Amino acid sequence: MSGFLPYGRQTIDASDVEAVVEALQSDYLTTGPTVARFEEAFAQFVGVRYAVAVANGTAALHTAYAALGIGPGDEVIVPAMTFAATANAACYLGAKPVFADVECDTLLLDHNVLDPLVTERTKAIVAVDYAGQPCAYPALRAFADRHGLALVADACHALGGSLNGRRVGSLADLSTFSLHPVKPMTTGEGGVITTDDPDLAERMRVFRNHGITTDHRQREQAGTWHYDMVGLGFNYRLSDLQCALGLSQLARLPVWVERRRELAARYIGLLAGLPDVRPLEVRPGVGHGWHLMVVRLIGACPPGFRDVVLAGLRARGIGANVHYKPVHLHAYYREHLGTHPGLVPVSEDAFARILTLPLFPAMGDDDVDRIVGALEEVLEDVR
Ligand SMILES: Cc1ncc(COP(=O)(O)O)c(C=O)c1O
16 A cells, blocks of 8 residues: 555445435435444344444433433543543543552553442443453452442454353443544444343433433334423434445444454564564454554653654554543643542553554555554664
């Protein structure tokens, strides 16, 4: 692939275009039958009874937390090494995110540090399947059960992944997905929550529709205008156009995950020749979704060093990125929750060292070779 390589990119072909055009020419652009078809296909793919489609991954988190009854004064344990939305969605409900540290070699939530974080107000633990690797759900499940907490998977990175043969999306009480263009599949913007619990599924359907129990098509079919708003909800619906794209993308997802795995294996093989760089570890039993190819710089990493490496890659046409600045270091949280450096040392040390290298299904093997070659060159220049 010539030109600038972004860190992630959607794959769209003629079948996607055809699916969206067909939806455009149908009777329903939103709240139509394609939404239900997409939800059924998604639920079947991950191996649960219910999937609820929403406007984006952030709305998926907000909807999931609301369905669990999280509200003012409650606490939700989230890893600091995640996108801000994992924590923000708790704040939307007046709850407080409590930041937990991650394991240094996987950057996944460390279940060994959770005990002191649990208080009387804790309602849920949110595990983030960072980079596409599912967390240690059996251990997290045992911990959550011991403390009477709900277990949420922020699986926005990990669609198509699995743990011990069970698909991501079926490993927690509720699992949330993002369908943003850089994610494993896309609907432009979009999100999904999956669960086996019928009550949670129903609460989420109502929440995404203003807190109203029926949608436009259901009322039309019942021949009535009447509706009731039973709670305060949002318009978080996903349209039929987006769900048509979702159905078409979902059919090709397994092939893309396979390609991501091939590219990741090539990266890991080549990176073994660079002593200053190490990929994240992959735990036994994991079927990795490989949303992100994250590497760590090893050895001394003075402030700013990682950004010099990143700039060197960008100057060579490689769109390296950083996932993530730990959430508690953002100005909003420092100001509103009084969070500070030193709170989660493993996440903070990782932040100084991590780089996300390009990884998406349309990349060729030669792209990986070029990226690793460029990284070697940049490190020789700056060390
Ligand atoms: C871990 C994680 N959670 C939540 C989100 C939010 O998803 P969206 O951008 O679709 O709102 C993202 C997306 O960037 C994410 O990576």
